[in-house]
Amino acid sequence: MAYKTDIEIAREAKKQPIKEIGEKLGIAFENLVPYGHDKAKVNQDFINSVQDRPNGKLILVTAINPTPAGEGKTTTTVGLGDGLNRIGKKAAICIREASLGPNFGMKGGAAGGGMAQIVPMEDMNLHFTGDFHAITAAHNLLAAMIDNHIYWGNELEIDERRVTWRRVLDMNDRALRDVVTSLGGVANGFPRQTGFDITVASEVMAILCLSTSLDDLEKRLGDMIVAYRRDRSPIYCRDIKADGAMTVLLKDAMQPNLVQTLENNPAFVHGGPFANIAHGCNSVIATTTALKLADFVVTEAGFGADLGAEKFMNIKCRKAGLAPDCVVLVATVRAMKMNGGVAKADLGAENVDAVKAGCANLGRHIGNLKSFGVPVVVAINHFVTDTEAEIQAVKDYVKTQGSEAILSRHWELGSEGSAELATRVAKIAESGASQFAPLYPDDMPLFQKIERIAKSIYHADEVLADAKIRAQLREWEEAGYGNLPICMAKTQYSFTTDPNRRGAPTGHSVPVREVRLSAGAGFVVVICGEIMTMPGLPRVPASETIRLNDEGLIEGLF
Template sequence: MRYLSDIEIARAAKKQPIQVIGAKLGIDATHLLPYGHDKAKVSQDFINSVQGNKSGKLILVTAINPTPAGEGKTTTTVGLGDGLNRIGKKTAICIREASLGPCFGMKGGAAGGGNAQVVPMEEMNLHFTGDFHAITSAHNLLSAMIDNHIYWGNELEIDERRIVWRRVMDMNDRALRDTVVSLGGVSNGFPRQTGFDITVASEVMAILCLSTSLQDLQKRLGDIIVAYTRARTPIYARDIGADGAMTVLLKDAMQPNLVQTLENNPAFVHGGPFANIAHGCNSVIATNTALKLADYVVTEAGFGADLGAEKFMNIKCRKAGLAPDCVVLVATVRAMKMNGGVAKPDLGAENVQAVKDGCPNLGRHISNLKAFGVPVVVAINHFVTDTDAEVDAIKAYAKSQGSEAILCRHWELGSAGTVDLATRVAAIADAGVAQFAPLYPDEMRLFDKIKTIATRIYNADEVLADKKIRDQLRQWEDAGYGHFPVCMAKTQYSFSTDPNLRGAPSGHSVPIREVRLSAGAGFIVVICGEIMTMPGLPRNPAALEIGLNAAGEIEGLF
């Protein structure tokens, strides 16, 4: 049997006009700023008008550590949202926008899959409403203004050796990780070493996703530290005079995007920080808006729960005053077998023992999530090769960990395949049993926050950081940044910093290579192991298969 590809399913969708989708949430057409017929931005005036509404229940979807076998976290987020609507619960979905880098690289798009997708899939995975382009432009405007300030006399006495603001682009390009700018003579400025990060790692992206208004956005942009003087005095974006123009570039991007699922249910798609190198959640303004308009909001956090969910809890919820009512942890039989030592070509054959051997990865995530005081349900994302015995093994293991696992077939059946999960999740959320609390208090020392995550979430024995890094953290504490949470940048493939170490490793070390202060976003970025803030393309990037067919339609997106 041949299954339709994601893009074939998306192209055949019977979409409703975006005004109809908005009406389901009580958004009048006058408050929708349409981008074509099937997507629109929601006006800030409308968002301001609903702040007095009662908030709905917040459901977080996260996953085990990703494997080449695939887990389907976004697919499950969409499927659960559709399932809740199917059982009569007024529900909205909140997910992130897709980055062009992984879309043309290895990961693919970020609109779900099969019969659990958000549409228009092609536009969402490409330029969408231009938010990422606006973020890239605002970021690089600040870069240009720093170099321009130095060129025209350097009134602020910036030490060119201590410029910490790099440039960004929304593409995987390893050649730009380390660069030299301003070559070519006096008219081009003063040569210096710098580099590029991918746009989703930009502090501007993090700021947009954590800001609550345009005023808050401009203040945060102004708080960005871009450089230091020879006396080690920080230079802020507002000192350069860039915060106003950056806000102008981001004015439209700040407004959440409204689209729909294949079953014509509302979905907010806004913001897109990576979870392995940034904080991995959609925007606060989109989540808060959805909570004021729907009785249930299903959102996701990037990659595995050790990254996305940890940052959702410790950064986003802390900053925005949010508290999840239930967490859904996505796992697959195939991924459990891979964690149990089975090679990818052999995943189709039944191997109950390998499933059991791989389940400790699932168990570690369950216990980690419970540490935040939130009930956890495991969603087994069904693949056609799964056997009853393998599914039963995961269910039994989840029960042994004080949780429960529910088989979901949303990829194949859409909302009909998530009725059981939706019913259980709604019951848990309505029961009000969650007692959410972040993992560490604001007043804890920065290095102790890092150690808390490393030992309690990653199960590491130690954190390796040289004197320079420890001194830097202490200096930031002395400067008034000690209350910031920490944003761990590490591989998504393992609890450790070694991407090849699967399962639930213990007793490992977490080496810190670098720390960065994101004063505008309000957190400290801790770069661990070999993680790169500018990814590279794989040997055979997805771009090789993407193109137009004879009818002028896009092929190869997934």
């Protein structure tokens, strides 16, 4: 049977005017800022007006380590949200915005798939409401102002060798990782070595996603450390006097975006830090607003639970005062087989033994999530090639881990296929069983926090960090940053720092290559192994097949 592509399904969606989607959440049209007919921002005045309401139930969707077989975390998030609405619950969805880099690279878009999508899919995966462009502009305005300050006499006595603020671009471009700027003589400034990160790795992105208001945003931007003097004393963004102008550029981007699913249920799509190099969660302002407007909020955290869920719990929930009522861990039979050693080309054939062998990765994630005190349900995201025996093997294994697995067919059937999962998740969330607690206390020393994550979540034997890195962490503690949480930058494909080690490996070490202080966002970034903060394009990027057809419609987005 031939199935339609995601973009074909999205194009045929019977969308409701955004005014009607807002009404489902009690948002009057005057409190929406429309971007066309099918998307809008929710204004700050309305957000302020609902803060005294009680919160709904918060459901986190996460996944096993991603494989080329596909897991469908966003698809499951959307399907579960639709399923909750189908069984009579008032539910909203909160996900991240898509980055242009992976859209045109290898990963593709971030709007779900099949019959569980958020629309308008093309807009969401391209420029959307311009939030990422605003973040890119604000970030690079600060970079320009730093170099300009140095050019006009350097009153702050910035050590040009210690400018830590790089530039950003929302594109995968490995050629920009390490560059020299200001060549060409006196008129162009002082040459120095720097580089570009992808926009979603920007501290400005993290700050937008963790701020609760424009005032909070401006303060956090001002708190960012951008350079150091020769005596190692820090230069802050506010010293450059860029925080006000940056806030102006981000004024509209701070407002959450409201769109809809294929089944016309409300979805907030706002912010988009990657989970492998940033903190991997949508904005606090979108999630907390949704919790005031709906009885259930389904949100996701990027990549596997070792990255996205860990950062959701230890960074986002800690900073925003949130606690998940239930966690849904997404897995597929195909991914279990791949973890069990089956090649991608052979995934269509039944192989129950490989499924059983690959379940170790799933089991480790279940145990890790339970260590936060939160109930865990496994969602088996159904593929048409799955056999009954393979599905049963996953269910049986999950039962041995003290959890339960439910087959969900939302990709094929929409909410009809996710109703069973939604019913079980709602019951757990309403039971009050969650006893959420983060993995480590605020006052634990920074290096011990890194070790706690590496040993408890990655199941590593040790963390390898040279004396220079340990000294840097101690300096930050002495400067008053010791209470910050840790944001690990690590490959998403493995519990280790080696992307090729699948399953649930033990006996490995976590090498720390670099640490970066995000003083405005309020965390310390720990870069491990070969992880890159500016990705490159694959040998055959998706952009080679993205085009406009004869009708002027976009083809090739996925």
